Amino acid sequence: xxxxxxxxxWNGHHYTFTNTFKSTGTKSHDILTMEDENGxxxxxxxxxxxxxxxxxxxxxxxxxxxxxxxxxxxxxxVREIDEEAYSVEEAIDTFxxxxxxxDISSNPKESYDDSDDARKKALADYxxxxxxxxxxxxxxxxxxxxxxxxxxxxxxxxxxxxFDEYIRNYWEDYGLEGIHGYLKDWIFENALDDDELEGxxxxxxxxxxxxxxxxxxxxxxINEGIISSEEVYDEESDEYSxxxxxxxxxxxxxxxxxxxxxxEIDDYAEYLIDLGYDDDFFKNFIDDEKVIDAxxxxxxxxxxxxxxxxxxxDGEEHDLGNNLFAYRVD
Numbered sequence: 001x002x003x004x005x006x007x008x009x010w011n012g013h014h015y016t017f018t019n020t021f022k023s024t025g026t027k028s029h030d031i032l033t034m035e036d037e038n039g040x041x042x043x044x045x046x047x048x049x050x051x052x053x054x055x056x057x058x059x060x061x062x063x064x065x066x067x068x069x070x071x072x073x074x075x076x077x078v079r080e081i082d083e084e085a086y087s088v089e090e091a092i093d094t095f096x097x098x099x100x101x102x103d104i105s106s107n108p109k110e111s112y113d114d115s116d117d118a119r120k121k122a123l124a125d126y127x128x129x130x131x132x133x134x135x136x137x138x139x140x141x142x143x144x145x146x147x148x149x150x151x152x153x154x155x156x157x158x159x160x161x162x163f164d165e166y167i168r169n170y171w172e173d174y175g176l177e178g179i180h181g182y183l184k185d186w187i188f189e190n191a192l193d194d195d196e197l198e199g200x201x202x203x204x205x206x207x208x209x210x211x212x213x214x215x216x217x218x219x220x221x222i223n224e225g226i227i228s229s230e231e232v233y234d235e236e237s238d239e240y241s242x243x244x245x246x247x248x249x250x251x252x253x254x255x256x257x258x259x260x261x262x263x264e265i266d267d268y269a270e271y272l273i274d275l276g277y278d279d280d281f282f283k284n285f286i287d288d289e290k291v292i293d294a295x296x297x298x299x300x301x302x303x304x305x306x307x308x309x310x311x312x313x314d315g316e317e318h319d320l321g322n323n324l325f326a327y328r329v330d
């Protein structure tokens with residue numbers, strides 16, 4: 001059932017925002033809808049798997065809505081708002097307080113015919129076949145030729161959405177096990193939450209230091225230059241079997257040694273890998289959005305782009321013109 005999360009009046013219109021949640025197997029879906037008083041509606045949908053931070057997904061859905069409803073200027077603004085918003089409700093309030101209606105007309109979207117008939121004709125022209133030789137076979141804009149070849153024909157926006165969806169599903173299904181080479185190195189260097197990992201590293205370092213004897217702590221601190229020998233050993237004792245001074249605060253020395261060892265660690269992930277932590281552990285500390293963007297960029301850099309994910313047959317994208325793109329799927 002849809003839940004109303006916000007109603008707002010802006011530029012002579014009354015907008016109602018509703019959020020619908022649904023679960024399908026292992027995946028969950030947040031569907032954010034903006035509807036005006038005339039029944040016009042704009043929808044943004046996100047898919048996630050047990051993400052505790054899925055409010056950000058709702059904000060991404062809001063990005064999609066304002067892009068569809070108000071154009072690129074609106075999208076620029078809402079992306080800035082995302083950096084500060086602590087809830088989708090606040091993002092909505094801030095957006096409508098800051099967005100200027102004149103920006104809608106100053107950045108008009110070019111209008112294209114995206115009907116199935118237009119898609120069929122564009123595909124026929126591109127493939128140099130008769131329109132009569134192409135048949136629409138499902139509601140997802142998939143067409144089949146008389147020779148059995150099948151293509152899905154999408155607008156630029158639909159292709160972007162589909163590409164994003166495939167990338168996200170791949171990451172959710174396979175995680176780090178599906179990433180190799182330089183991309184995996186990039187993730188460990190750029191997409192991990194070091195603040196969270198530091199806690200695990202510090203816990204291990206603390207355990208090691210607190211398991212040391214007072215004498216071991218004293219010697220380690222002397223070796224690292226944290227304290228001098230005279231400050232921990234009795235000068236009156238035998239130099240070959242020195243005795244520790246009674247006035248030394250070894251708890252404080254342990255804390256100093258822990259801080260020193262933490263400062264010597266350059267890479268928390270590498271440290272934890274050496275301890276035996278595997279990919280499943282690190283998945284919990286990765287910024288998913290950074291990975292999604294990196295996977296998209298990698299597809300673009302390698303020249304395969306959206307076709308890599310959408311065109312099951314050959315991985316190719318075909319520009320039909322007039323904002324339509326074809327992908328062979330069979």
